[in-house]
Amino acid sequence: MATIPWLADVLRGAGIQVVTHGDWLNRMRPGSFSPIGVLWHHTAATSSATNPHPALNICINGRSDLPGPLCQALVDYHGVFHVISAGRCNHAGTARASGPIPAGDGNTMLIGWEIDYNGVNQEMTAAQYNASVAATAAVLKQLGKDASYARGHRETSTTGKIDPSFVDLNVMRSDVAAKMAGGTAWSAIVDNSTAGRFTASASWGVSSYSAQRYGADYRYADPVAASDAAWYKFNVPATASYRVEAWWPAVSGYNAGTPYIIATTTGNQTVYVDQRVNGGQWRNLGTFTLPAGDANRVAVSRWSGSAGYVIADAVRLTRV
Incomplete structure (x- = not known):
């Protein structure tokens, strides 16, 4: 096997805090293990800052109906990776085809x-x-695979699993993919003309007066x-900065x-800008969760105490 x-070592090399548990190099289930991808789950346990890994013991030792280990690693509330096994684990069951992952034994194919x-509230x-x-x-690089080999359990499950909840898997x-390429993580732009993404009352006019505009108008x-x-x-x-x-x-x-x-x-926060200056470029309003x-x-x-038109053009969010 x-x-x-x-x-x-690969996780530590990626800057991740790692804790190994017991004889993790030899803790595994019998059967084949030849991984080609990574599968995300949630535990269904409620974690917190003071109880960051409530499902760790179950993931190591299993349940009465499913012997452990139940994953190669558990990710706790603080983002610490608890490495449990270097071999086959009972986490994926029978897999249906998803992206480049073929149908078959998920425990063989997937880390x-x-x-x-908890994935509910x-x-x-x-x-x-x-x-x-x-x-x-980092693991997909080690395996020589691209980001399409990262899947969620709900994408491969044949029994209706919903995990991981509250995550857009695309x-x-x-x-x-951005991380593998050394680039910036998720970023998105909404312009005043982006369909379905910008709303304003009829009191907001449309203008193309200034050449500093983003897109055709503002x-x-x-x-x-x-x-x-x-x-x-x-x-x-994802909830993040x-x-x-x-x-x-x-x-x-x-x-x-x-x-x-x-x-x-934590509620609405307001930042005031002077739109008489610094136009025609992205201006940082701050970093927020x-x-x-x-x-x-x-x-x-x-709602401004200053005179002059208030302008709504484009906004960009970038995870940091």
Whole structure:
């Protein structure tokens, strides 16, 4: 039977905090193991900062109906990889074909991460997601495979598994690919003309006056002491830290105190910018923790104490 004794070293080489447990090099299930990909799971246990790996013992020793080990590594609340096994584990069962992964014995074909969160009313933490992306990228490089060989259990399960919950697996693969290429993780731009992603009332006009605009045009409105924001909608892949940037055309008569509202995990935060200057480029509004999901994340508000048009052009989010 093949094993992957290199696992802990490869993870450490990727900058991941690793803890090995017991005789992990020889802890495994009988049967073949010749991995070609990585499979993501969630444990269904509720983790926390003070109880970061509640499912660790079960993943090592198994359950009454399923002997352990149940994964090659468990990813705890803080993003620490607990390496359990260098060999075959009971984590994938019979697999249906998914992407480049053929139908067959999932425990033979796939290395499994059990990410310790409950998946019902708890999402994986930013630390868990970022560590899992980095680990998956490093292991796939070691296997000589590309990011398409990263799958979620719900994609391969023949019994209706739903894990890992609250993760867009296509975005995950994009992030793994970017990590493998040495590039930046997930980033997205919403312009005022992006279909289905920008909303504003009829009070917001359309202009192409300034050549500093992003795209063909931008929106403008008079300042008013009322709630009438233009919103930018993003499908944020995971709760994590994101750099928020804005693009506006700068004109001397535009607003000196335009409010940008960022919908963070702890509530709305407002950043004021002077749209008379620094136009025609991405300007950093700050780094914020944003919740996962497809929703309005950034707004340009008309509620300004300064004179001059308030401008809504483009917004970019980048995970950091």
